[in-house]
Amino acid sequence: MALRRRVLLSLLLLLLLPLLSYRILAVELTSTNMHPVVQEFQRAELSCLIATTNTAHPRIEWKKIGKETSYVFYGGKMQGTWVNRAQLHSRTSLIIFNVTREDKGIYRCEVVAPEDQNIGAEININLTVHVKPVAPRCRVPQSVPVGKSATLYCQEKEGFPEPTYTWYRNSEPLPMDSKSSPKFQNSSFTINTKTGTLAFSEVQKGDTGRYHCIASNNVGSAQCEEQEMEVYDLNIAGIIGGVLVVLLVLLLITVGICCAYRKGVFVINKQNGNSYKTPAKPDGVNYIRTDEEGDFRHKSSFVI
Known part of the structure; x- marks a missing residue:
């Protein structure tokens, strides 16, 4: 048995030797x-x-x-x-x-x-x-009426890995969803940290303020300058009043034009320089047309 084991080991070494030398x-x-x-x-x-x-x-x-x-x-x-x-x-x-x-x-x-x-x-x-982000480009509407939707944009294209975005109002960070914080319950916005958009479904007076955005990755961060957004109330009564005034003015103009036409203010008599009026023919006179003599008249009592 020992001899057989030695023989097998020798054969195994002979087989592995080329591989070991190649290695x-x-x-x-x-x-x-x-x-x-x-x-x-x-x-x-x-x-x-x-x-x-x-x-x-x-x-x-x-x-x-x-x-x-x-x-x-x-x-x-x-x-x-x-x-x-x-x-x-x-x-x-x-x-x-x-x-x-x-x-x-x-x-x-x-x-x-x-x-x-x-x-x-x-x-x-x-x-x-x-790559560290550079100052992002922000777009903030200057004024928005109460109850309307509004979107604020923040974009940065230099940073790698792609940065995430955080929005601030009056230097205070905003949550991703206004409903997630009791402090912002009266607002209605959401933030997309990947695209950098801050979207209001219906802006309120309390949303007025100075907004800026920060773009960040694992290398560093950069921010844009603050921009003011004003939220104002719509003056419905003023708008209706303005529309009525415009309609009244248009009505008065129309009435004035109609009266002017009736009085003949816009009637213009044009007479051609070569035109003439045919003289009125006296009663009881008949006109006969001949080639040689032209027109001549005779009375109805003329008898041949």
């Missing part, structure tokens, strides 16, 4: 952080480490992958926009200084080791850059 001869890469997240204008380290290799001086390359692949490190030196703000660290890792939002994306670390059986290896590092 030893293969270049292998690892990373301490495959998804680094940094703030804009900070320092970013893209970790790429050679775990195993038999090549003393492997070739190192870094590329940024996207619609168009760009070389970051090639031929032993930095390329493109990275020349003055990036360098290699620990032989293969990449450090980028003063990171901008344009630097986010996938970077590929490639190592070529000619003396290894598996001469090449690569890993992808996904760099995320967080």
Whole structure:
């Protein structure tokens, strides 16, 4: 039995030896952080480490992958926009200084080791850059009548991750729903923290005030300037009175025009310069038309 076990172990070692030698001869890469997240204008380290290799001086390359692949490190030196703000660290890792939002994306670390059986290896590092929001753009109506709906807007397009929004009235934060706070029971608004809208279904006099919005993410926050919104009462009696006055004026104008027509103020006699009136014919005179003599008259008592 002992002999058979030794034979089986020997055969197993013979079978595993090629695999072990392949493992030893293969270049292998690892990373301490495959998804680094940094703030804009900070320092970013893209970790790429050679775990195993038999090549003393492997070739190192870094590329940024996207619609168009760009070389970051090639031929032993930095390329493109990275020349003055990036360098290699620990032989293969990449450090980028003063990171901008344009630097986010996938970077590929490639190592070529000619003396290894598996001469090449690569890993992808996904760099995320967080951006602080800028001052959002706010739109607040200047005046709204009581009982009407109104919407206030707050938008910011620079921050990453996308910011959330908080509204303030007279420097006091507003809840997401007015009904959720006893202090705002007399109001009727809701806030969408993702889109930045503050919507009133029916504004009340108590909603008058100075409004501003703050956009925030995990990097920072920014706010817009305060804007005044006035809520005023509708003067129904005044509106009705104004309409009646307008109708009365229109009625008087119509009556005046009708009277003027009746009195002939707007009748205009036009006479053509070449026109003439035919003389009235005396009673008892008949006119006969002839080609030679023209018209001649005769009395009814004329007898042939």
